[in-house]
Amino acid sequence: MIRAGRAHLVVTLADLAAAAGKSLKTFGNQKLHKVPGHPEPINSPKARVLLWDREQIDAFRSGAPVPELPAEDSDDDLLDRNEAADLAGVEPRTWDRYANLPGMRPRPEAVEVAGVEHWRRGDILEWLATRPGPGSSPGRPVGRRDTFPQADLLPQTMQLLEQEPAITAAAIAGQLGINANTAQRALNRARTTAVRRLLEEQPGLTAEDVHDQLGYPLWAAQRALKAATDTDDGD
Secondary structure, three states: OEOOOOHHHEEEHHHHHHHOOOOHHHHHHOOHHHOOOOOOOOOOOOOOOOEEEHHHHHHHHHOOOOOOOOOOOOOOOEEOHHHHHHHHOOOHHHHHHOOOOOOOOOOOOOEEEOOEEEEEHHHHHHHHHHOOOOOOOOOEOOOOOOOOOHHHHHHHHHHHHHHOOOOOHHHHHHHHOOEHHHHHHHHHHHHHHHHHHHHHHOOOOOHHHHHHHHOOOHHHHHHHHHHHHOOOOOO
16 A cells, blocks of 8 residues: 555656666566565555555665555555455455446545555545445444344345355445344355355365355365364354
8 A cells, every 4th residue: 555645655667667777578577676675565466556665665776774664554545456445345346346336325536646546545434434225334333232134144144245255244244234243153154054055066075166166265265164064054
């Protein structure tokens, strides 16, 4: 992410190449941005365009110690697509859909830095707290009694899980307006139920198979497979 107040310091791979007096292709082929001690990109590892902090780059080039970036989160931090999606508790492709999703308040306005869209952390948090319809609630506090119909809890959770295989309990809590503990139990049951259905057709199913076929994170696939082969429901 781009820490608050540092957008003017952002540089791209093309900027690094130009400063080194090399073409972008040569610089990339020689992997000069990956030499020992070179500052890491400031945005997410899966970002389509990598970005760096110029203050860190200048220090590295001069042989001076590379300064640490601010560690404390700020509402004015700028998050890239992957980071914004993570904060919202959804997959990046779902974050993309929020730009023009019917019936949903459009996602916060993007800020372009070095040709890359970013979103202000505070705007995302405000959007999460006030968006209408499903997902408008941030979830009930832990310990507060839920009023969501129990008969609908598992089916609704399974539907959300099918839409977003990597969905978090926090996101489910927000979608359904339930507390975090209830959401986690429902998510565990939904994953276990889905894996049991697969086991009926594929008795030799492995965690890697679950990961590939259902899209669950590998750790979640391992846990759900273990629960599905035990005698309990994985609650």
